[in-house]
Amino acid sequence: MLVESIFWLSLFLIGYIYGGYYFILKVIAIGKKANPKEKRRETLPETPPPLSVIIAAYNEEDRIAQRINDLVALDYPEEKLQMIVASDGSSDRTAAMALSSRDTRVRVLDFRQNRGRAAVHNDAVEASSGDILVFTDAETRFDPQFLRNVIPHFLDESVGCVVGNLVYRTENNAVAEAESFYWKFEKKLRKLESDLGILATATGACMAVRKNLWKKLGTTDDVDFVTPLDIIVQGNRVFFSTEAFAYDVPPQSMKSEFHTRIRQTSRNLVGTLRRWTWPYWIKYPVISWVLISHKILRWLTPYFLLAVLLTNAFLFNKHPIYAVFFGCQVFFYLLAAFGYISIKRNIKIPLLSSIFSFFIANIGMAIGVLNALIGRIPAIYKKAE
Numbered sequence: 001m002l003v004e005s006i007f008w009l010s011l012f013l014i015g016y017i018y019g020g021y022y023f024i025l026k027v028i029a030i031g032k033k034a035n036p037k038e039k040r041r042e043t044l045p046e047t048p049p050p051l052s053v054i055i056a057a058y059n060e061e062d063r064i065a066q067r068i069n070d071l072v073a074l075d076y077p078e079e080k081l082q083m084i085v086a087s088d089g090s091s092d093r094t095a096a097m098a099l100s101s102r103d104t105r106v107r108v109l110d111f112r113q114n115r116g117r118a119a120v121h122n123d124a125v126e127a128s129s130g131d132i133l134v135f136t137d138a139e140t141r142f143d144p145q146f147l148r149n150v151i152p153h154f155l156d157e158s159v160g161c162v163v164g165n166l167v168y169r170t171e172n173n174a175v176a177e178a179e180s181f182y183w184k185f186e187k188k189l190r191k192l193e194s195d196l197g198i199l200a201t202a203t204g205a206c207m208a209v210r211k212n213l214w215k216k217l218g219t220t221d222d223v224d225f226v227t228p229l230d231i232i233v234q235g236n237r238v239f240f241s242t243e244a245f246a247y248d249v250p251p252q253s254m255k256s257e258f259h260t261r262i263r264q265t266s267r268n269l270v271g272t273l274r275r276w277t278w279p280y281w282i283k284y285p286v287i288s289w290v291l292i293s294h295k296i297l298r299w300l301t302p303y304f305l306l307a308v309l310l311t312n313a314f315l316f317n318k319h320p321i322y323a324v325f326f327g328c329q330v331f332f333y334l335l336a337a338f339g340y341i342s343i344k345r346n347i348k349i350p351l352l353s354s355i356f357s358f359f360i361a362n363i364g365m366a367i368g369v370l371n372a373l374i375g376r377i378p379a380i381y382k383k384a385e
Helices: 002-032 064-072 094-099 117-127 146-155 174-195 223-233 254-275 278-283 285-299 301-315 320-344 350-374
Strands: 051-057 081-088 106-111 132-136 159-168 206-210 237-248
Touching: 002 174, 002 285, 002 301, 051 064, 051 117, 064 081, 064 094, 081 094, 081 117, 094 106, 106 117, 117 223, 132 146, 146 159, 146 206, 146 237, 159 174, 159 223, 174 237, 174 285, 174 350, 206 223, 223 237, 223 254, 254 285, 254 350, 278 285, 285 301, 285 350, 301 320, 301 350, 320 350
Parallel strands: 051 081, 051 132, 081 106, 159 237
Antiparallel strands: 132 206, 159 206
């Protein structure tokens, strides 16, 4: 009886994570008629607020000059835009390349020690002069109208953070395309949550925050997971702007994807639980439900998958339905194996690549959860390939 209960509960939770939660949000949005279509907003306030764009960079000498040029080209009043490049103990010429920019709006913080993005973000915020902080990465590119589609949302005083619409450029890479498929589903969830006023996460490569709501990050915190929670507990909300486009490239190899999942899961699981303490679980029950449904249960998915497989093996002969389920699982993992082969041989079979990417991501998340439990959380990390 216990084995059967574990099997069905784990199977239900997997279905809830990757379908049920989305369906519930969709039904609530229809019922409340929650902003079904975002209006394009390009009109800046009569007096645009001063902005500070912050780039935490580690060994980005090949990309930092182009990134600065990308920011210079943004359609925003020149006198209102500050650009801060914070080199996190880079061992290359990142700081020198940033200093070579002749634009007086660029400020370079050349930290000698590699301390991690959280520490660098804290120091960069201290050095910033803008009322709005825009966080981004060296490899990200903004659409020229990015700020014009972000800043008007701050006219609503209840909005404390605006998240841009990050689009992945896959460059005909099977691993990257599989990640892009996953990311599209993620953005659908965020859009629904934003429409309902319950969005609780952001994208570190393209997010804007009111400076007066900023709270210092812990050593292993990530701005995209921790800062939105700080915004919410101060009585403000997080908004997802589908028109504020930014562009990036996802992990290009299986190894990079694997290590990214480990790092992100361990850091963000611990960061979420540290920031969202027990009083908040009770005070903000809807946001707590969102955190559990959207993130925490997803990080635990590999354990649900393992539980389904192991209990199904014990139940194999109990009823034909269990034999069917077991056969489906074996078939699924065989497809993952074929996906691995296709990626290694650089053969584009989208379905197989997506299944294998799901498989490798879940292994990474499983290790990430274990690392979080034993306190093995990296403060610093190398950039993705």
